[in-house]
Amino acid sequence: MNKRIVVTGMGVVSPNGVGVPAFLHAIQNGVSGVKFIPRYEDLNFSCRLAGMPDFNWDTLKNYVSDVTFHGLKGTNIGYGLAAALDAWADSGMSYETEEPRWETGCVFGNSTADTEAMKNVITRVDDKEAKKLGSRVIEQAMNSGVTSYIAGRLGFGNKVITNSAACATGTQAILMGYEYIKHGYAKRMLVGSAEHVDPYVYGAFDSMRVLSRKFNDRPEQASRPMSLTAGGFIPGSGAGALILEDLDFALQRNARIYAEVLGGSANSGGQRLGGTMTAANSTGVIRCINDALTSSGIHPRQIDLISGHLTATNADRQEIQNWSKALGRSGDDFPLINSLKSMIGHCLSAAGSIESVAAVLQIVHQFVHPNINLEDPNPEITNMVSIYCLPLKMIKKEVNIVAKANFGFGDVNSCIVLSKYK
Amino acid sequence: MTRIEILDELKKVFAPYTTNKEMLNSINDDTDLIRDLKINSANLVDIIIDAEAKYNIEIDYDSADKIINVGTCIDVIMEKLNQNK
Numbered sequence: 001m002n003k004r005i006v007v008t009g010m011g012v013v014s015p016n017g018v019g020v021p022a023f024l025h026a027i028q029n030g031v032s033g034v035k036f037i038p039r040y041e042d043l044n045f046s047c048r049l050a051g052m053p054d055f056n057w058d059t060l061k062n063y064v065s066d067v068t069f070h071g072l073k074g075t076n077i078g079y080g081l082a083a084a085l086d087a088w089a090d091s092g093m094s095y096e097t098e099e100p101r102w103e104t105g106c107v108f109g110n111s112t113a114d115t116e117a118m119k120n121v122i123t124r125v126d127d128k129e130a131k132k133l134g135s136r137v138i139e140q141a142m143n144s145g146v147t148s149y150i151a152g153r154l155g156f157g158n159k160v161i162t163n164s165a166a167c168a169t170g171t172q173a174i175l176m177g178y179e180y181i182k183h184g185y186a187k188r189m190l191v192g193s194a195e196h197v198d199p200y201v202y203g204a205f206d207s208m209r210v211l212s213r214k215f216n217d218r219p220e221q222a223s224r225p226m227s228l229t230a231g232g233f234i235p236g237s238g239a240g241a242l243i244l245e246d247l248d249f250a251l252q253r254n255a256r257i258y259a260e261v262l263g264g265s266a267n268s269g270g271q272r273l274g275g276t277m278t279a280a281n282s283t284g285v286i287r288c289i290n291d292a293l294t295s296s297g298i299h300p301r302q303i304d305l306i307s308g309h310l311t312a313t314n315a316d317r318q319e320i321q322n323w324s325k326a327l328g329r330s331g332d333d334f335p336l337i338n339s340l341k342s343m344i345g346h347c348l349s350a351a352g353s354i355e356s357v358a359a360v361l362q363i364v365h366q367f368v369h370p371n372i373n374l375e376d377p378n379p380e381i382t383n384m385v386s387i388y389c390l391p392l393k394m395i396k397k398e399v400n401i402v403a404k405a406n407f408g409f410g411d412v413n414s415c416i417v418l419s420k421y422k
Numbered sequence: 423m424t425r426i427e428i429l430d431e432l433k434k435v436f437a438p439y440t441t442n443k444e445m446l447n448s449i450n451d452d453t454d455l456i457r458d459l460k461i462n463s464a465n466l467v468d469i470i471i472d473a474e475a476k477y478n479i480e481i482d483y484d485s486a487d488k489i490i491n492v493g494t495c496i497d498v499i500m501e502k503l504n505q506n507k
Binding site: 065066067131132134136 | 438439440441462464465467468471474475
């Protein structure tokens with residue numbers, strides 16, 4: 001059980017950068033990926049903005065065969081494939097294999113199949129034309145569509161799991177992959193998650209009145225975590241993927257090592273003690289963070305940076321309080337904290353994996369990315385933690401340990417601890 | 423429509439589903455869809471749907487079962503085209 005697990009490859013499809021180099025540049029420079037979506041205006045949504053990747057669908061031809069590409073409609077699957085295969089190549093391995101890779105498995109999450117693509121299916125069936133649906137619908141309608149495409153392309157022969165835990169999906173996938181290697185069942189796991197917020201899912205969030213609606217004319221300023229003017233989140237789409245490996249296994253093949261996963265925890269607040277379907281039970285959140293630290297064998301004081309969940313709703317204040325209580329740190333003593341969502345919005349199931357790629361990049365390149373749109377920090381937050389803990393500009397500094405957490409609908413929590421590899 | 427004309431048209435129908443594109447130009451009646459053209463058996467359904475749309479015909483289950491190679495595929499299409507007349 002004393003195996004060490006390291007990150008050896010990364011891939012990302014983010015609203016502010018497709019591919020790791022573009023994404024790194026974007027997060028260092030505070031580049032927003034939030035855009036105005038004219039169609040959302042036509043649909044009479046209150047919020048008309050989204051974090052949308054500049055993803056050229058035809059590039060998928062570089063990843064899968066023409067036969068597979070023909071008939072591929074699931075946007076979440078396209079994002080997931082690109083991020084996963086980029087991560088695989090980044091870790092120095094070839095796509096092709098004759099034998100299944102028995103030592104490698106996959107935990108990759110998503111929320112739901114592409115509802116917009118499924119709409120065509122529904123229309124056909126209602127028109128009594130089910131016969132014309134063809135063979136490619138089920139594989140993309142099934143929730144395991146993303147993992148099936150990834151695992152099939154790369155020939156994974158170990159456990160292949162599709163996880164789903166709302167906004168905690170991405171960090172949960174990383175944690176599950178970590179635990180699986182830790183227990184010795186696999187040597188390598190491709191982990192991550194994908195999300196495509198189609199108009200139907202978006203519309204339902206819009207109806208919940210949880211989205212930002214006062215910045216439709218200023219897309220890049222609309223996602224404002226921790227600010228006084230935070231008025232809801234901006235839905236985002238994309239995917240993030242990481243290659244996790246048993247350290248010894250990675251060293252044997254001279255893999256480049258980006259960072260180490262020290263440990264983590266996933267739990268639920270049970271929708272009790274203030275927790276509900278949509279709100280987190282703070283006791284559960286604090287336990288999750290504490291358990292993650294214990295699992296990682298680190299003291300709260302060692303944390304250099306928190307990569308928060310921080311969606312830009314009124315839950316931000318409670319989240320900061322939970323971190324402060326869990327770590328026993330406040331005021332000037334609180335670690336630096338940032339929210340990638342200020343740049344890309346809330347990528348739901350993909351949030352945890354894209355934000356974890358950002359966390360690893362901050363460790364590798366020794367910087368803390370800015371919180372954009374935080375000119376007006378919420379005083380209820382700066383009463384608890386120093387304003388200097390909320391960087392507005394990129395800070396170049398030593399970053400050894402990052403705590404990354406996400407909290408999701410259903411009162412589910414997930415927290416992982418990433419470290420510089422030493 | 424002659425068999426030759428249908429065969430030429432079928433090359434376009436098969437194209438998106440074969441991983442053996444080089445072989446497409448030299449197909450004949452004996453070319454096996456799965457073995458030679460390396461078409462995934464699940465995709466035969468898609469080929470039938472595409473052919474139905476292209477020739478404005480309906481290929482029932484029993485006729486579909488007869489489609490194994492290029493020759494039987496042309497047989498079925500010709501039979502259905504004649505029924506339409």
